Amino acid sequence: AEPTGLPRDLEGRSVVVSAGGTREPLDPVRYLGNRSSGRQGFALARVAAHRGADVTLVAANTADLVVPAGVRLRRVGTAEELRSELLEVADGVDAVVMSAAVADFRPSGSAEHKIKKNSGDPPPVELSRNPDVLGELVRRRANGRLRTEVIVGFAAETGDPDTTVLEYGRKKLAHKECDLLVVNAVGDGRAFEVEDNAGWLLASSGMEHPVPHGSKTLLASRLWDAVVEQFAAGDS
Ligand code: CTP
């Protein structure tokens, strides 16, 4: 491997990272999507590979990003596809990091033909709930149907007058029951389609680290540091 100056502390470990935003079709040419670029997930995959991990990157729709060297790429489109791909690759790996922006809802039916505007009033879009992939991974592990030591979630939150971003993050960690949660403060053009993130790294153990304003690569390094700590706690 090229000298990177990074610790090789993920040598012998296998990890799965999901990235990008899902697209839920309305008809053959239109979809409901989100603004995730996939940059954070690609940074996570790149840093993990540099630190010696065997990396599978499950990428939904992303900006035109360079696939990091040595990383196994699997492309998906919808939340359903992301779910089935993850269930296929996650079992037996050491860590799964869900940085993908998964659509909570999808159009209940995708029209077989392009919806035309000249057919009267616009049709209402009826939505159905998508599976919660992170929730399912955590549930499967609890049932013994998935062997994965560390499961990591991401949360993009905006604060409001009653509840801060950090408080929303703590609630989400308690609700999701994953091992680590990265909480990003969004709004004012932060986090989406920009290079920088700022937020917190929360662990189910109660550990809370602020993640200062910095690059997505820096956040990725901090996250893998925390994952390595979890491996060490699990080994002892
Ligand atoms: N996630 C997922 N499947 C979904 C929705 C979200 O696996 N259908 C994952 C995301 O990849 C992320 C974590 O769950 O790691 C938190 O996503 P977020 O959207 O913040 O949480 P939700 O539970 O969807 O709650 P809400 O959007 O209402 O805040």
Ligand code: CA
């Ligand atoms: Ca959501």
